[in-house]
Amino acid sequence: MHTLYGSSISGNCWKPAFMLRQRGRPFRWVEIDVLKQQSRTAEFLALNPNGRVPLLQLPDGRLLAESNAMLLHLGEGTDWLPADAYARAKVYEWLFFEQYSHEPFIATVRFWVAFMGKGEEWRDKIAEAMTKGYAALGVMERQLSQTPFLVGTQATLADIALYAYTHVAHEGGFVLDDYPAMRAWLSRFAALPGFVGMPCRA
Numbered sequence: 001m002h003t004l005y006g007s008s009i010s011g012n013c014w015k016p017a018f019m020l021r022q023r024g025r026p027f028r029w030v031e032i033d034v035l036k037q038q039s040r041t042a043e044f045l046a047l048n049p050n051g052r053v054p055l056l057q058l059p060d061g062r063l064l065a066e067s068n069a070m071l072l073h074l075g076e077g078t079d080w081l082p083a084d085a086y087a088r089a090k091v092y093e094w095l096f097f098e099q100y101s102h103e104p105f106i107a108t109v110r111f112w113v114a115f116m117g118k119g120e121e122w123r124d125k126i127a128e129a130m131t132k133g134y135a136a137l138g139v140m141e142r143q144l145s146q147t148p149f150l151v152g153t154q155a156t157l158a159d160i161a162l163y164a165y166t167h168v169a170h171e172g173g174f175v176l177d178d179y180p181a182m183r184a185w186l187s188r189f190a191a192l193p194g195f196v197g198m199p200c201r202a
């Protein structure tokens with residue numbers, strides 16, 4: 001059985017939990033409280049020197065960090081990862097986009113506002129991050145007004161990666177009223193067979 005070390009409030013941790021469920025693989029969930037710095041203990045750092053969750057342990061004991069690497073590993077051989085080389089590269093494009101242009105702003109603002117209570121104290125810093133977050137949402141909106149999912153007509157790993165923090169963006173104060181294609185996509189994704197949203201758990 002897989003073991004997933006994760007925080008139930010984390011979209012990054014929701015990604016592999018979602019994919020393990022899609023693959024019908026029961027898994028053991030080990031809750032790591034990031035608010036109590038439990039990912040920075042010597043014991044956890046021995047497993048993941050980067051001190052972050054999620055961390056996936058495969059049934060044979062091998063470890064894998066980075067949520068999008070987990071999606072790629074768990075999605076191998078499924079329709080979530082297209083066989084066509086260009087479509088596959090487009091999935092990668094969205095995975096890298098998610099980690100560089102989306103998650104650092106949307107997930108971070110949510111964490112600061114909803115879990116650290118810094119909405120007032122860090123107002124300027126949050127406003128700056130939100131501008132960048134909205135820019136990322138704009139890129140998604142543009143694509144989703146052309147195709148039902150990020151890489152065409154079928155849901156792929158790209159949609160899982162981007163759904164993770166987009167569907168809880170409102171918790172950080174993001175308003176999606178001006179993103180109709182995005183809102184339709186959120187509903188479309190949540191209607192997929194076997195869908196389970198946040199908080200994540202086994």
Ligand SMILES: N[C@@H](CCC(=O)N[C@@H](CS)C(=O)NCC(=O)O)C(=O)O
Pocket residue numbers: 007010011012013034037039040051052053054065066067068099
């Ligand atoms: N790029 C990593 C980011 C992981 C990450 O930032 N994890 C956060 C929770 S979402 C964490 O472990 N924070 C605790 C810490 O940094 O001490 C991934 O996608 O897995």
